[in-house]
Amino acid sequence: MTANTQAKPGERLRALKGHAQDLRRAIVSMVHTAQSGHCGGSLSAADIVSALYFDIMNIDPSQPRMPGRDRFVLSKGHACPVLYGALALRGYFPVDELSTLRKNDSRLQGHPVSTYLPGVDATAGSLGLGFAQAVGMALEGRMLKAPYFVYALLGDGELNEGVVWEAASTASKFGLERLIAIVDRNNLQNDGKADDIMPMEPIDKKFEAFNWRVLAVDGHDMAAVLAALEEARKPAGKPTCIIARTIKGKGVSFMEDKREWHGKPPSDDEYGIACKDIEGGCV
Amino acid sequence: MADREMRAVYAQTLVDLGALDPRICVVEADLARATGTGPFAKAYPERFVNVGVAEANLVGVASGLSATGKKPFAATFACFASRRAYDQFFLSANYAGLNVTLVGTDPGVTAAFNGGTHMPLEDLALMRAVPGLAIVEPSDPVSLEAAVRIAAASDGCTYLRLQRKSAPELYPAGEHFELGKAKLLRQGKDLLIVALGALMVSEAKKAAELLAADGLEATVLDLFSLAPIDRAAIVKYASASGRVVSCENHRVTGGLGSAIAEILAEEGVRAKLRRVGVGADQFGEVGTQDWLADHFKLSAPHIAAAAKSLF
Ligand SMILES: Cc1ncc(C[n+]2csc(CCOP(=O)(O)OP(=O)(O)O)c2C)c(N)n1
Ligand SMILES: [Mg+2]
Numbered sequence: 001m002t003a004n005t006q007a008k009p010g011e012r013l014r015a016l017k018g019h020a021q022d023l024r025r026a027i028v029s030m031v032h033t034a035q036s037g038h039c040g041g042s043l044s045a046a047d048i049v050s051a052l053y054f055d056i057m058n059i060d061p062s063q064p065r066m067p068g069r070d071r072f073v074l075s076k077g078h079a080c081p082v083l084y085g086a087l088a089l090r091g092y093f094p095v096d097e098l099s100t101l102r103k104n105d106s107r108l109q110g111h112p113v114s115t116y117l118p119g120v121d122a123t124a125g126s127l128g129l130g131f132a133q134a135v136g137m138a139l140e141g142r143m144l145k146a147p148y149f150v151y152a153l154l155g156d157g158e159l160n161e162g163v164v165w166e167a168a169s170t171a172s173k174f175g176l177e178r179l180i181a182i183v184d185r186n187n188l189q190n191d192g193k194a195d196d197i198m199p200m201e202p203i204d205k206k207f208e209a210f211n212w213r214v215l216a217v218d219g220h221d222m223a224a225v226l227a228a229l230e231e232a233r234k235p236a237g238k239p240t241c242i243i244a245r246t247i248k249g250k251g252v253s254f255m256e257d258k259r260e261w262h263g264k265p266p267s268d269d270e271y272g273i274a275c276k277d278i279e280g281g282c283v
Numbered sequence: 284m285a286d287r288e289m290r291a292v293y294a295q296t297l298v299d300l301g302a303l304d305p306r307i308c309v310v311e312a313d314l315a316r317a318t319g320t321g322p323f324a325k326a327y328p329e330r331f332v333n334v335g336v337a338e339a340n341l342v343g344v345a346s347g348l349s350a351t352g353k354k355p356f357a358a359t360f361a362c363f364a365s366r367r368a369y370d371q372f373f374l375s376a377n378y379a380g381l382n383v384t385l386v387g388t389d390p391g392v393t394a395a396f397n398g399g400t401h402m403p404l405e406d407l408a409l410m411r412a413v414p415g416l417a418i419v420e421p422s423d424p425v426s427l428e429a430a431v432r433i434a435a436a437s438d439g440c441t442y443l444r445l446q447r448k449s450a451p452e453l454y455p456a457g458e459h460f461e462l463g464k465a466k467l468l469r470q471g472k473d474l475l476i477v478a479l480g481a482l483m484v485s486e487a488k489k490a491a492e493l494l495a496a497d498g499l500e501a502t503v504l505d506l507f508s509l510a511p512i513d514r515a516a517i518v519k520y521a522s523a524s525g526r527v528v529s530c531e532n533h534r535v536t537g538g539l540g541s542a543i544a545e546i547l548a549e550e551g552v553r554a555k556l557r558r559v560g561v562g563a564d565q566f567g568e569v570g571t572q573d574w575l576a577d578h579f580k581l582s583a584p585h586i587a588a589a590a591k592s593l594f
Contacts, residue, residue, distance in 0.1 A: 034396070036396040037396070077400065102396040102398070102569055102570075103569070103570065104569070104570035104571060104574040104575075104578075105568060105569070105570060105574075105578070106569055106570075108569075109398030109399055109400065109568075109569040110396050110397040110398035110400070110401065110569050111397065111398055111399075111400040111401065113398070113399055113400065123400065124400070125397070125398070125400030125401060126362070126363065126366070126367065126400060126401075127336050128336075157313060157335065157336050158336060160313070160334075160335030160336040160337045160340075161336055161337055162337060162339060162340060189313050189335070189336065190313045190314060190316060190317070190336075191311070191313050191314070191315050191316050191333060197313055197333055197335050198313075198333075198334065198335025198336075198337070
């Protein structure tokens, strides 16, 4: 069941911010240990994933395949450290196992593989593919009259993929109001600024033109993230896209808004600084 | 001989060719920093196109560019070059008779830490099914430079399978390479080992040493181009010993081993074949390249064991 919806508003926010910092610590620790992996896009999504996994989503870590559960599709699969962190901290598998990220024969592959790890709802890593799967999951929910929500997290660079817009059309054709796409709008992709590599703006107008409801939010303002997710769950007869303005590398001073931290592991010294930065943000 | 970073050789060769031939252009899909084509972008910004994370579009755009006479080199990870852009490459480039070089980087287990989702073990099988397509997997920096030059000079399409990391030089600078001509690295009477690409050629050479220590003398061929394939060399050395081992950084389905099996059967060569490659029922895994090569039984001891099982 949802972890925290009954708590008082102040406590709820404080708890979720704490979980987000725990996720950030787990992310840099995992990628530092692996000496490989994607910090930037994991950190930019930490607040959103905290809100989903520690509050909003109807999930039960003791029953990872519970039929009526909400689904989470990490379509930007390279950000799996944030997903693995959330799953481990929610008890889907031992927290110790996080240190096996990208290691020989690990279940924590460089991109999420659903058959390997309890709680991973979709195999992803080839950008764009996860989103179409999410549409299929939401469609099945509609066919089954099962009231679960499907959350899909996409990168802004990922929006370059044509299949994203094919899936978006399909979702609106079937009025999949329980499908919620969240775009991690950090304005960076692999080769540079997203706005330079492939300008996608106006993203809101594009989704609106595809007949989606669009909400915009500061992806690091926990209260606003929660409010947007709650708003998105209200029936609208159409799918909802939340455009979350974020900072890639958020929470680690030297990674913030830096292209080179897309897929680079921190050195020992950098790891030390990162831990202090995150600690500092953890009141 | 010296090790050189393969992607640096790829980029430098394109820069050199680009100076002489204004038709050479580079098309990337948000992996230019991985492919390492920054120097080309710097030298010829007007001939460098980044289409964003969009591989189907990458190959479609490259096809269109070549329709007006350009010679595009389009690159992405081999998993995406094959699986995500196959129809564009098949139809818009190859069937349309155009002139696109598609570069698939990080083939097979060299995708290492990115894990199973990024481990292309079927790209050669897919590409072999495209009529007339040249498929090249160089084994060292010298053969890579030759491959890029051959692709640039060609009027048709090429699939260039590129290991990005450093590889030792096996050939002297300026060594001549041709499509459909394998290189004889070692000659021995007891069996034939045919290998493709930097990883497998290096493992095959080590395996031949291991076998020699046990008194078995192997002929080793560096195939260089999988299509067209050096039928004559395979028939000649396979007939001589009646024993063949194929070595590919790829699933055994539809790639090098399959191509050799077809030749042996069609030519009526009496030879037994062992296919070293990732198992037909296996997906990729995550780990170091060395661990993966061992796990999937691609490394020299496994090649040697496969060879011995022929006796
Ligand atoms: C189909 C596909 N092409 C290329 C890649 C390689 N790649 C991994 S992440 C990335 C950039 C993604 O940028 P974005 O979606 O903005 O992610 P974020 O900034 O949130 O990390 C690329 C090109 C991939 N994983 N999948
Ligand atoms: Mg981004």
